[in-house]
Amino acid sequence: MSTKDPQIQTEHESSSRLREQRLQKLEKIKSLGIDPYPYKFSRTHKAIELQNKYKDLQNSQETNDKVIVSGRIHNERNDWIFIDLYDDSGKIQLYCDKEKLDKKLTEFLPLLDKGDFIGATGTVRRTPRGELSIKVSEVTLLCKSLLPLPEIIEGKKRHLGIHDIETRYRQRYLDLIVTSTTKETFKKRAQIISGLRNYLNAKDYIEIDTPVLQVEAGGAEARPFVTHHNALGMDLYLRIATELHLKRLVVGGFEKVYELGRIFRNEGISTKHNPEFTSIELYEAYADYNDMMNLTEDLIKTICLQIHGKLQIEYQGKIIDFEKPWARISMLDLIKEHAKVDLSDAPCEKIIEVFEKTVESKLIQPTFVKDFPLEVSPLAKKHRSINGLVERFELYMNGWELANSFSELTDPLDQRKRLEEQAKKKVSGDHEAHPLDIDFITALEYGLPPTGGLGIGIDRLIMILTNSASIRDVIAFPTMKPV
RNA sequence: GCGCCAGUAGCUCAGGGGUAGAGCACUCGGCUUUUAACCGAUUGGUCGCGCGUUCAAUUCGCGCCUGGCGCACCA
Numbered sequence: 372m373s374t375k376d377p378q379i380q381t382e383h384e385s386s387s388r389l390r391e392q393r394l395q396k397l398e399k400i401k402s403l404g405i406d407p408y409p410y411k412f413s414r415t416h417k418a419i420e421l422q423n424k425y426k427d428l429q430n431s432q433e434t435n436d437k438v439i440v441s442g443r444i445h446n447e448r449n450d451w452i453f454i455d456l457y458d459d460s461g462k463i464q465l466y467c468d469k470e471k472l473d474k475k476l477t478e479f480l481p482l483l484d485k486g487d488f489i490g491a492t493g494t495v496r497r498t499p500r501g502e503l504s505i506k507v508s509e510v511t512l513l514c515k516s517l518l519p520l521p522e523i524i525e526g527k528k529r530h531l532g533i534h535d536i537e538t539r540y541r542q543r544y545l546d547l548i549v550t551s552t553t554k555e556t557f558k559k560r561a562q563i564i565s566g567l568r569n570y571l572n573a574k575d576y577i578e579i580d581t582p583v584l585q586v587e588a589g590g591a592e593a594r595p596f597v598t599h600h601n602a603l604g605m606d607l608y609l610r611i612a613t614e615l616h617l618k619r620l621v622v623g624g625f626e627k628v629y630e631l632g633r634i635f636r637n638e639g640i641s642t643k644h645n646p647e648f649t650s651i652e653l654y655e656a657y658a659d660y661n662d663m664m665n666l667t668e669d670l671i672k673t674i675c676l677q678i679h680g681k682l683q684i685e686y687q688g689k690i691i692d693f694e695k696p697w698a699r700i701s702m703l704d705l706i707k708e709h710a711k712v713d714l715s716d717a718p719c720e721k722i723i724e725v726f727e728k729t730v731e732s733k734l735i736q737p738t739f740v741k742d743f744p745l746e747v748s749p750l751a752k753k754h755r756s757i758n759g760l761v762e763r764f765e766l767y768m769n770g771w772e773l774a775n776s777f778s779e780l781t782d783p784l785d786q787r788k789r790l791e792e793q794a795k796k797k798v799s800g801d802h803e804a805h806p807l808d809i810d811f812i813t814a815l816e817y818g819l820p821p822t823g824g825l826g827i828g829i830d831r832l833i834m835i836l837t838n839s840a841s842i843r844d845v846i847a848f849p850t851m852k853p854v
Numbered sequence: 855g856c857g858c859c860a861g862u863a864g865c866u867c868a869g870g871g872g873u874a875g876a877g878c879a880c881u882c883g884g885c886u887u888u889u890a891a892c893c894g895a896u897u898g899g900u901c902g903c904g905c906g907u908u909c910a911a912u913u914c915g916c917g918c919c920u921g922g923c924g925c926a927c928c929a
Contacts, residue, residue, distance in 0.1 A: 449888050519864045537921045638928050828929050
């Protein structure tokens with residue numbers, strides 16, 4: 372529980388007048404013996420089903436087909452003659468022919484408001500203007516809404532909408548109601564995530580959940596969130612990666628494992644960073660980082676095709692082409708190409724610095740940047756033929772790091788040495804150094820087969836595939852300071 | 855963390871040292887079997903918060919809060 376006094380808001384100061392009007396309508400509705408918050412409603416069709424079924428119905432043509440729909444009222448015209456009703460599939464117009472309506476119903480209609488949920492029964496017709504409609508005979512209130520929905524005008528068109536970006540993030544439910552592209556983005560997000568699972572499951576990868584609460588947060592360089600377990604009387608960390616536990620599972624005999632889930636990093640917030648974000652990590656026994664490149668490329672191409680039906684997509688005005696074979700270039704070669712210097716013998720920090728300054732932002736098209744300095748990769752196997760480097764790649768596109776992968780370090784003695792180095796750094800004040808996870812090293816001593824590992828930042832992938840400018844646009848409830 | 859910009863009615867915005875403005879929404883009335891309908895009237899605000907300057911601050915100054923963008927850090 373928060374130590375702050377809970378502030379129970381009984382007044383919606385700013386909209387109290389509009390809310391008051393709706394409360395009065397609510398009272399009238401109750402006095403008519405109508406339950407404004409009923410338990411259940413059965414419909415026969417969703418909006419899109421009707422739109423499809425009757426797409427050949429001519430203007431002014433009427434049917435005797437009786438249908439029942441339900442949804443939220445977004446708009447009303449001409450004194451409740453026309454109602455735009457939305458369900459999660461789309462819009463269907465209700466037509467209330469007042470001369471033929473039951474008198475009780477005509478009196479009931481003005482008690483409705485935009486935002487209310489209703490169910491409606493009637494026959495299908497297309498109006499002379501060509502709008503598929505339901506000629507209503509019965510209306511059931513399904514939920515009385517007390518607060519007005521935001522509405523804006525663009526050009527000459529009035530419609531529900533919000534421009535204020537802060538409201539859209541803080542009150543995502545409003546954004547979802549009034550911004551159609553928001554709903555589309557989150558539908559696509561769901562498709563991408565299930566597409567990932569389907570792809571891996573079909574290749575016999577098994578998904579296993581590993582702990583979020585950890586005694587030491589290892590597997591990456593990042594500052595963790597700290598929390599406290601009361602019964603154990605100890606602090607725990609939220610995971611910053613799933614790496615070390617997934618590799619334990621490979622030690623245990625699972626040859627293809629993955630975990631798709633939330634990880635937490637106690638770092639800055641930006642259009643590309645949210646403190647909690649979704650990653651997928653996968654590990655495959657007997658594979659190396661070259662296999663991981665093949666897998667990454669095929670996986671992302673497959674998902675892109677599923678979502679877009681093509682491999683060239685537009686991201687914020689740039690065309691990203693997934694079709695051509697993705698470039699696979701060593702970090703040092705990229706530095707030679709862009710900075711015109713050979714840093715083969717330079718210290719690790721220099722290489723990383725020059726790469727980040729001169730190369731990173733230019734990698735718009737999908738590019739595997741491979742062969743990293745050893746010092747920044749304590750979990751990766753030494754390069755099989757180049758001294759001082761490791762077998763590691765990062766996938767870049769649009770100038771962003773999207774994935775990270777190694778031929779996993781399997782030598783327990785080497786791993787112990789490298790994590791001890793990290794532990795020293797940590798002691799001397801580097802908050803982001805890897806902790807020494809003794810049990811992980813013990814697991815390696817029992818034996819980890821040659822293993823390829825891969826991690827992908829799912830939110831960034833979704834940003835690219837949904838043409839979203841900010842990570843907040845692909846996370847339903849992004850981290851925000853309370854007002 | 856630093857810099858720039860923003861916060862005024864339910865929504866979108868204008869304004870600017872002297873009682874706070876518009877469009878739409880809302881409410882009421884009229885007209886209409888009609889498709890942002892239309893016409894008319896009435897509502898509606900602690901101008902993000904605090905302190906200062908001033909006879910007077912929503913406006914000017916300083917501080918703070920929240921957000922956006924850029925940079926830094928990171929994925």
